[in-house]
Amino acid sequence: MSASDEPLVKGRRHFLASATTLAAAASVAPALAHARARQPATAEPVEAAVVPFFGEHQAGIATPQQSHVYFAAFDVATEKRDELIAMLKVWTAAAARLSQGQPVAPLSGDGSKEPVDSGEAQGLSPARLTLTFGFGPGLFAKDGQDRFGLGARRPAALVDLPRFNGDQLVAERTGGDLCIQACANDPQVAFHAVRQLSRLSYGAARLRWAQPGFLSSNRATHETPRNLMGFKDGTMNPDRANPKVMGDFVWAGAETPWMQGGSYLVARPIRIALEHWDRMKLAFQEQVVGRHKDTGAPLGKQGEFDALDLDANDADGNPVLPENSHVRLGAPELNDGAQILRRSYSYDNGLSFTAERWPPWRQAMEFDAGLMFLCFQGDPRQGFIKIFERMSKFDMMNQFVTHIGGGVFACPPGVQEGGYIGQALFAQA
Numbered sequence: 106m107s108a109s110d111e112p113l114v115k116g117r118r119h120f121l122a123s124a125t126t127l128a129a130a131a132s133v134a135p136a137l138a139h140a141r142a143r144q145p146a147t148a149e150p151v152e153a154a155v156v157p158f159f160g161e162h163q164a165g166i167a168t169p170q171q172s173h174v175y176f177a178a179f180d181v182a183t184e185k186r187d188e189l190i191a192m193l194k195v196w197t198a199a200a201a202r203l204s205q206g207q208p209v210a211p212l213s214g215d216g217s218k219e220p221v222d223s224g225e226a227q228g229l230s231p232a233r234l235t236l237t238f239g240f241g242p243g244l245f246a247k248d249g250q251d252r253f254g255l256g257a258r259r260p261a262a263l264v265d266l267p268r269f270n271g272d273q274l275v276a277e278r279t280g281g282d283l284c285i286q287a288c289a290n291d292p293q294v295a296f297h298a299v300r301q302l303s304r305l306s307y308g309a310a311r312l313r314w315a316q317p318g319f320l321s322s323n324r325a326t327h328e329t330p331r332n333l334m335g336f337k338d339g340t341m342n343p344d345r346a347n348p349k350v351m352g353d354f355v356w357a358g359a360e361t362p363w364m365q366g367g368s369y370l371v372a373r374p375i376r377i378a379l380e381h382w383d384r385m386k387l388a389f390q391e392q393v394v395g396r397h398k399d400t401g402a403p404l405g406k407q408g409e410f411d412a413l414d415l416d417a418n419d420a421d422g423n424p425v426l427p428e429n430s431h432v433r434l435g436a437p438e439l440n441d442g443a444q445i446l447r448r449s450y451s452y453d454n455g456l457s458f459t460a461e462r463w464p465p466w467r468q469a470m471e472f473d474a475g476l477m478f479l480c481f482q483g484d485p486r487q488g489f490i491k492i493f494e495r496m497s498k499f500d501m502m503n504q505f506v507t508h509i510g511g512g513v514f515a516c517p518p519g520v521q522e523g524g525y526i527g528q529a530l531f532a533q534a
């Protein structure tokens with residue numbers, strides 16, 4: 106039986122009950138799509154605002170970055186394999202609809218029941234919503250115990266991240282058996298999507314931690330966006346349009362067959378001591394990053410996209426790009442060729458006056474803000490871990506940033522129509 110023939114609904118749980126309405130809603134999709142097309146003339150055409158959900162790779166990895174993210178990690182609450190699979194099928198059906206700007210179920214209906222879709226995205230553009238799903242180590246085993254019969258299927262590349270120098274990971278913002286990266290050009294669309302998926306999973310999975318983020322750039326000029334340190338961020342990244350580069354660095358290979366064409370995500374909320382950073386002289390800020398603040402050009406160069414000159418020395422014989430500058434430590438040439446696809450977002454959680462005892466300047470921190478660092482790679486051992494091993498020890502930027510949480514997730518390949526998220530993992534087990 107193909108996945109599309111199987112009923113979405115099995116069992117008694119609340120999330121499965123919601124799926125009945127979800128399945129019924131699928132039949133009204135064309136009418137809704139038509140309704141959504143009646144938008145003011147100034148709005149982005151609906152088709153241009155849709156990133157297809159189905160495909161060879163999951164959307165939200167090679168997809169050009171949208172302006173907002175809502176990242177959420179979940180713990181799986183059920184221990185029953187068929188309930189986990191049922192939930193992934195429900196998520197698949199809902200994600201496909203949400204990506205097209207459709208609610209998971211119509212807003213009108215039986216007044217005696219709670220609405221299946223909460224409604225806040227009604228009338229909004231699909232906003233290039235992408236939903237990228239990942240599996241954390243805890244899906245395969247917990248406390249040394251196999252889960253869902255998947256223990257032996259855990260990819261070797263899905264390693265537990267080592268403890269890095271300076272890590273101050275807070276348990277409540279770390280880990281997760283599953284993750285969803287929702288990206289969209291409208292924060293309400295991204296939030297709405299995670300909210301619906303969370304509601305549909307009641308009883309089977311529960312939210313563990315979440316982090317929204319934003320990334321502004323001038324849409325007309327397509328300039329590289331700036332992070333909260335005020336520097337252009339995302340200049341050097343593997344070329345998403347080059348299949349060879351993506352194959353070499355971003356997509357997982359055949360080592361774990363069910364992951365082939367997928368990618369590994371490392372997510373780390375990183376708090377930045379903005380108050381401390383803002384007191385640094387411009388020239389020092391530039392030395393920390395290794396690039397000019399205004400243009401984004403590497404130190405000693407004119408253009409943002411000029412190559413780093415790792416061998417250039419100044420008149421005193423010191424490297425133009427300081428040994429412990431961020432971009433030097435991140436350069437592929439000094440990391441055995443390692444490259445990762447960075448897809449990070451700034452975050453702002455308002456103010457927090459929680460005093461950290463060390464370093465002393467953190468005691469004066471006010472903004473609870475920083476970078477929701479998100480990066481994709483074919484193997485974290487050859488990507489994030491390789492690069493960050495050295496960076497976490499030597500980067501001058503470390504005196505301004507603290508990793509406060511995060512996780513590592515295996516994002517399976519894309520879903521084919523009629524299939525469901527991670528189907529090959531369960532099909533083989």
Ligand code: HEM
Binds near residue numbers: 339340376435436493
């Ligand atoms: C708050 C934390 C961070 C900030 C503010 C930050 C900022 C920046 C900036 C401004 C650049 C230069 C522009 C560019 O090429 O995109 C850059 C480059 C880079 N960053 Fe970060 N970064 C942070 C964390 C990290 C982490 C945790 C890693 C882990 C591996 C990393 C890896 C890289 C790499 C690989 C490059 C490109 C280097 C090159 O090839 O030139 N960054 N980052």
